[in-house]
Amino acid sequence: MGVRHAREYADILKELTEAVGEVEGSYTFFEMEEEEWAALGDDDRHEVMEALADDVFFGLGEQPVIEVGKGSITYHPKHHVIEVSHGDNVTRMIRLT
Numbered sequence: 654m655g656v657r658h659a660r661e662y663a664d665i666l667k668e669l670t671e672a673v674g675e676v677e678g679s680y681t682f683f684e685m686e687e688e689e690w691a692a693l694g695d696d697d698r699h700e701v702m703e704a705l706a707d708d709v710f711f712g713l714g715e716q717p718v719i720e721v722g723k724g725s726i727t728y729h730p731k732h733h734v735i736e737v738s739h740g741d742n743v744t745r746m747i748r749l750t
Contacts (some may be wrong), residue, residue: 676724
């Protein structure tokens with residue numbers, strides 16, 4: 654199926670990378686320990702979050718909700734958005750059009 658989008662993928666990926674980077678414990682998606690995450694430099698952390706955002710984006714095409722760390726990422730095809738949440742609080746909305 655896939656996530657339908659009209660915006661440039663690079664722009665969506667940039668926003669999604671920032672959003673998943675703000676999710677507490679997001680690095681655990683890759684089964685990283687807190688010590689491993691803490692040992693990474695800023696550039697490496699950004700690369701990990703960008704890879705996570707990319708994986709999540711394409712994963713949302715198969716399942717509409719993906720748990721990431723202590724949050725969740727939800728694809729709402731009718732509204733053309735990806736929602737990043739922590740508990741019941743929406744922390745970011747990423748437009749796809």
